[in-house]
Amino acid sequence: MDKLIDSPWFVRITALALTLLIFFTVKSETSTENNTTTTSDRQSEIIHDVPVKVLYDNENLIVSGVPQTVDVSIEGPYALVFQKKTIKDYQVYLDLSKATIGKHKVKFKYKGFSDKLKVRVEPATVNVSIEEKVTRTFKVEPDFNESQLASNYFVKSMYANPNEVTVTGAKSVVDRIVYIKAMLSGQFSATESFTKEAEVKVLDRDMNKLDVIVEPATVPVKVDIGEYNKEVPISLNVKGSPKSGSKVKSLNTDTNYITLFGSKKDLEKITTFPVDVDVTKLKKSGDVIVNLPKPTGVTKLSVNQLKVHVSLDESITTDQQKGENTIEQDETSNTSIKTLENVKVQIRNLDTKQYTIDENADHYVSVVITGDQQKLSNVKKSDIQLYVDADNVTEGVNTLKIVGSSPSGTTWKATPSTIKLKVKQLS
Secondary structure: OHHEEEHHHHHHHHHHHHHHHHHHHHHHHHHHEEEEHHHHOOOEEEEEEEEEEEEEOOOEEEEEOOOEEEEEEEEEEEHHHHHHHHHHOOOEEEOOOOOOOOEEEOEEEEOOOOOOOEEEEEEEEEEEEEEEEEEEEEEEEEEEEEHEEEEEEOEEEEEEOEEEEEEEEEHHHHOOOOOOEEEEOOOOEEEEEEEEEEEEEEEEEOEOOOOOOOOOOEEEEEEEEEEEEEEEEEEHHHHHOOOEEEEEEEEEEOOOEEEEOOOOOHOOOOOOOOEEOOOOOOOOOOEOOOOOOOOOOOOOOOEEEEEEEEEEEEEEEHHEEOOEEEEOOOOOEEEEEEEEEEEEEEOOEEEEEOEEOOOOOOOEEEEEEEEEHHHHOOHHHHHHHEEEEEOOOEEEEEEEEEEEEEEEEEEEEEEEOOEEEEEEOOO
């Protein structure tokens, strides 16, 4: 063994083996280092939400179908990839400058990237539609939900100023426009008129919002608000008996109608406003001031007091009265007088195709009948036919004279002698 180790050939072979081992070990490590360096020097990244620019004739054409952003994948040297992620000096665009009206499949283009980078746009292509660009003028319709008002209030009127807007878009889209609404939003609970800026929305027949350009995009809308109210006739009723024992001949007031404010539901139930006139303290004819109570559901009255003139017939005492059938004998003649209360006045000759009135607003008056006592004893309210001629009325409040007839051999007089008829013209 010692001889083998001491042999020159053994030494030479061992040295050669060690040399080869070192060579291949170093080469393997160098190759690994080179591969690692190559891999670590390259990188891939995805840049999200890159804006898309479109090149086209925007004076005469409209392009639709283009996404606002795309994703861009880049791969290359680490330094270049890092630079593009940090400094956004690149651009993705569609070149439609030579495209014609119609539908096209177009490839995205890009610029601002180094040739050493591998660039891929996702999606690579897009389907676009190119149409004629049109501009038209439309009326604006204010839109407001009355449920946002305070209870008992309603919208009397509302209007936008300006009341017209210009709409620009693709012809096929503009042709679908049905509604242009200035829509008020937010919480109001309003009790007073107000003005607020409203967004203009362009809608199709199915109330879908259309992709167009509106100028101006918002308009001020003025909303006039009113409280629910209703005008009804006043009905005067005698309460008690005069202190003098005289008979109440008539009750008169200059105010024949009163306006009630309150909820719509409660006002619909009210057709007249009865006023009880207390005459128990009267010794002779005179004026009585009546404080008016508010009916259920009514929040406010147009007047809170009513002055009523009470006429007494001091020649007749309460012992001689017999309700509406009371007959008064005129001592200087053979005629008698009979008073009928709450006689209804009919409305005739109203053109119902042109006008309408409140069907619940019935009119009643007091009627004094004069004639032979025997004839008067049989006269009833149904025997008195009173009416007003509404043939020549106009929209608004009309004062009409009461005309009519009574049984043969009698004459009549109504108090009041006219009624006020509120007429509304049909749209």
